[in-house]
Amino acid sequence: xxxxxxxxxxxLGLAALLIATVLADAARRRAARDAEASHRxxxxxxxxxxxxLSSSSRWLRHPSQAEPGAALADLxxxxxxxxxxALIGPPRAVLEAGRSR
Amino acid sequence: xxxxxxxxxxxxxxxGARRVEAVAxxxxxxxAGTLVVLEGPSGSGKTTLLGLLGAMIAPTAGSVAILxxxxxxLRDHHRAALRRAxxxxxxxxxxxxGAMRVLENVLLPLVPRGGARPDERARAIALLERFGLGGERxxxxxxxxxxxxQRAAIARALVTAPEILLLDEPTAHLDGANAGGLxxxxxxxxxxxxxxxxxxxxxRLARDARVDRALTxxxxxxxx
Amino acid sequence: MRRQxxxxxxxxxxxxxxxxxxxxxxxxxxxxxALFGAALLLTDAIRAEHERLVEEMPDLTxxxxxxxxxxxxxxxxxxxxxxxxxxxxxxxxVWGYYFFAALEANVTxxxxxxxxxxxxxxxxxxxxxxxxxxxAIGEDLADHLGLRVGxxxxxxxxxxxxxxxxxxxxGGGSAIRSADLVVARPAHARRLLDVEEGWATDLAVDLxxxxxxxxxxxxxTERLPGARVLERRLLRRTYELTFDARGGLLAFLLVPxxxxxxxxxxxxxxxxGDAERxxxxxxxxxxxxxxxxxxxxxxxxxxxxxxxxxxxxALAYAYVFWLGAPGLWGALLGWSNLRPALDLAPxxxxxQALSLLGAVVVPFVAVGVVPAWRAATLDPDRAMRxxx
Ligand SMILES: Nc1ncnc2c1ncn2[C@@H]1O[C@H](COP(=O)(O)OP(=O)(O)OP(=O)(O)O)[C@@H](O)[C@H]1O
Ligand SMILES: [Mg+2]
Numbered sequence: 001x002x003x004x005x006x007x008x009x010x011x012l013g014l015a016a017l018l019i020a021t022v023l024a025d026a027a028r029r030r031a032a033r034d035a036e037a038s039h040r041x042x043x044x045x046x047x048x049x050x051x052x053l054s055s056s057s058r059w060l061r062h063p064s065q066a067e068p069g070a071a072l073a074d075l076x077x078x079x080x081x082x083x084x085x086a087l088i089g090p091p092r093a094v095l096e097a098g099r100s101r
Numbered sequence: 102x103x104x105x106x107x108x109x110x111x112x113x114x115x116x117g118a119r120r121v122e123a124v125a126x127x128x129x130x131x132x133a134g135t136l137v138v139l140e141g142p143s144g145s146g147k148t149t150l151l152g153l154l155g156a157m158i159a160p161t162a163g164s165v166a167i168l169x170x171x172x173x174x175l176r177d178h179h180r181a182a183l184r185r186a187x188x189x190x191x192x193x194x195x196x197x198x199g200a201m202r203v204l205e206n207v208l209l210p211l212v213p214r215g216g217a218r219p220d221e222r223a224r225a226i227a228l229l230e231r232f233g234l235g236g237e238r239x240x241x242x243x244x245x246x247x248x249x250x251q252r253a254a255i256a257r258a259l260v261t262a263p264e265i266l267l268l269d270e271p272t273a274h275l276d277g278a279n280a281g282g283l284x285x286x287x288x289x290x291x292x293x294x295x296x297x298x299x300x301x302x303x304x305r306l307a308r309d310a311r312v313d314r315a316l317t318x319x320x321x322x323x324x325x
Numbered sequence: 326m327r328r329q330x331x332x333x334x335x336x337x338x339x340x341x342x343x344x345x346x347x348x349x350x351x352x353x354x355x356x357x358x359a360l361f362g363a364a365l366l367l368t369d370a371i372r373a374e375h376e377r378l379v380e381e382m383p384d385l386t387x388x389x390x391x392x393x394x395x396x397x398x399x400x401x402x403x404x405x406x407x408x409x410x411x412x413x414x415x416x417x418x419v420w421g422y423y424f425f426a427a428l429e430a431n432v433t434x435x436x437x438x439x440x441x442x443x444x445x446x447x448x449x450x451x452x453x454x455x456x457x458x459x460x461a462i463g464e465d466l467a468d469h470l471g472l473r474v475g476x477x478x479x480x481x482x483x484x485x486x487x488x489x490x491x492x493x494x495x496g497g498g499s500a501i502r503s504a505d506l507v508v509a510r511p512a513h514a515r516r517l518l519d520v521e522e523g524w525a526t527d528l529a530v531d532l533x534x535x536x537x538x539x540x541x542x543x544x545x546t547e548r549l550p551g552a553r554v555l556e557r558r559l560l561r562r563t564y565e566l567t568f569d570a571r572g573g574l575l576a577f578l579l580v581p582x583x584x585x586x587x588x589x590x591x592x593x594x595x596x597x598g599d600a601e602r603x604x605x606x607x608x609x610x611x612x613x614x615x616x617x618x619x620x621x622x623x624x625x626x627x628x629x630x631x632x633x634x635x636x637x638x639a640l641a642y643a644y645v646f647w648l649g650a651p652g653l654w655g656a657l658l659g660w661s662n663l664r665p666a667l668d669l670a671p672x673x674x675x676x677q678a679l680s681l682l683g684a685v686v687v688p689f690v691a692v693g694v695v696p697a698w699r700a701a702t703l704d705p706d707r708a709m710r711x712x713x
Contacts, residue, residue, distance in 0.1 A: 022639050046435045050502075055431050064560045157610060197607075
């Protein structure tokens with residue numbers, strides 16, 4: 001094996017180690033989160049599914065519960081003025097559930 | 102037996118509207134183990150003919166056989182394999198990779214075969230020493246003088262131990278004394294059994310007494 | 326194998342000879358992968374977090390729409406639903422948004438009967454409200470208002486201020502869901518949200534088996550025209566679609582990165598430098614087959630893109646999960662005043678890491694091969710003369 005190939009093996013080995021570290025950390029964090037009871041208990045108390053990512057708009061705070069047309073009264077599927085509105089699209093499945101009835 | 106047989110060779114280049122007949126009907130037979138010099142003025146088609154003889158360029162018409170094998174209609178990778186096995190080529194511009202070390206350059210043709218085995222490596226080093234480059238083998242090719250590069254290019258052409266060696270302007274970068282030394286080296290190779298064709302516009306080389314055969318080229322054709 | 330190793334060795338040498346260019350290309354790739362990867366890791370983690378506890382949700386959530394907006398639903402309707410087969414439990418819920426002018430933010434008020442001490446473990450401090458005006462609130466909200474367990478929270482109502490003793494705070498691991506919560510007894514929640522006795526925000530329906538969800542949904546809408554029924558299946562899908570369909574701002578943030586990537590790709594695609602083209606011509610001339618040249622080139626791209634992508638993924642991961650995605654997380658939270666810290670479990674698993682690597686490496690290698698292939702299929706002498 002030439003010196004170059006050895007260097008390559010070291011570089012690729014380091015890259016693999018990097019990915020392995022990341023994956024191990026990810027698995028550890030997932031396990032830690034699953035093991036943590038308070039979160040699940042909280043959800044049992046409130047039984048609301050959405051994450052508290054945006055408290056700036058009703059439509060964004062509980063997107064899965066949002067009423068059709070709540071995003072903006074005049075343009076239901078329009079982008080909100082809130083930057084998060086550009087990220088969180090109107091939940092279509094939920095919209096459809098409302099429309100078919 | 103003939104090392105190379107060419108019949109009715111034509112190579113035409115279409116360069117925009119201009120059409121150039123670089124080689125215009127060459128019939129040629131080169132006997133194995135001879136040193137042949139191909140002389141002619143600049144632009145007469147020497148490089149093109151050499152490329153055709155070495156299966157480097159596909160002819161427009163005519164045929165070429167190398168060591169008895171017709172290469173005219175071979176596909177690219179077969180031609181490459183054949184060149185790799187039997188033909189060493191020294192280019193007019195030498196074609197060394199400047200950023201690589203001299204020895205690496207010399208070993209380059211062996212890479213697709215799986216790299217140099219220890220005996221091949223030893224052979225490459227011996228070749229460099231034979232051409233007076235023993236001390237330069239770890240220098241970058243771009244650092245060499247013109248004459249050193251010339252010799253390194255020849256060493257590279259010989260590293261696969263080819264039966265046929267084709268050289269384009271081998272003395273272009275050499276002074277008189279060095280050119281004489283080069284002819285000595287070529288004669289020694291010839292005596293070991295290598296078939297050699299050297300293209301040049303250097304009349305001294307063509308007139309050297311040790312040359313087996315001198316051909317003259319004008320406007321793409323051989324002058325009788 | 327020996328041949329491949331020799332070609333690989335050559336490829337590494339070639340990378341080394343163009344060290345500056347290789348480093349720039351690898352670093353550029355790592356940077357772009359890190360940017361895209363960060364967005365991907367973050368949205369994936371959000372989706373996974375939503376997914377993780379969705380099974381705790383009611384099988385059906387029944388709302389009533391008036392003029393397309395949710396309106397209060399009569400509690401009596403719950404009794405009607407209890408009569409349906411496969412319905413295990415129906416709970417009228419009182420919850421809603423309360424705009425807190427002092428914060429310029431909406432908080433979520435949730436009324437609940439649940440006060441089982443076993444559930445107190447849901448809180449970081451204190452307990453769930455058991456009586457009267459007691460509330461348990463999210464830690465972020467408490468911090469904003471400067472409240473602690475034992476303090477009283479002043480809530481403006483009808484020109485008056487209602488004082489609610491804070492008996493507990495949610496926090497720690499659940500901040501991502503509890504940051505803006507105010508959990509109160511149902512009666513108190515009714516008062517704050519102005520929901521009269523006999524009415525509810527929505528009905529949470531639990532079924533004996535989720536398979537019946539569709540049938541029950543149909544029965545419910547027959548009985549209550551204007552009802553909107555959210556199946557758990559739909560909740561599950563909400564977040565699959567969210568962050569997918571329109572990555573508006575994220576995409577906008579990533580435009581420069583995309584441009585950089587295209588530039589890289591273009592560099593690979595068109596930019597065989599004269600030196601590289603000459604090198605390929607030389608290799609062809611000294612007896613390398615086109616396949617050999619391409620293999621070397623593939624190895625070159627492979628080594629470069631594998632390392633670049635691996636570094637990029639690691640950078641993205643470190644940025645999102647170790648540093649908390651400064652910038653990106655803020656953009657996601659928008660104008661919110663209550664901003665829970667990024668505390669999500671990564672969804673990254675080996676398969677995903679592999680496909681991410683593949684998504685970078687495969688096109689990169691392909692794009693690098695094209696010009697080499699063009700140069701390598703020329704007649705060797707033409708490639709050497711530099712003729713196109
Ligand atoms: N790829 C090409 N495309 C177009 N024309 C070409 C090409 N290669 C060679 N020619 C033309 O063919 C003719 C012969 O060229 P060639 O290189 O064989 O000459 P030469 O005898 O080797 O000249 P010199 O002594 O200067 O090296 C020239 O007119 C040249 O312009
Ligand atoms: Mg020439």
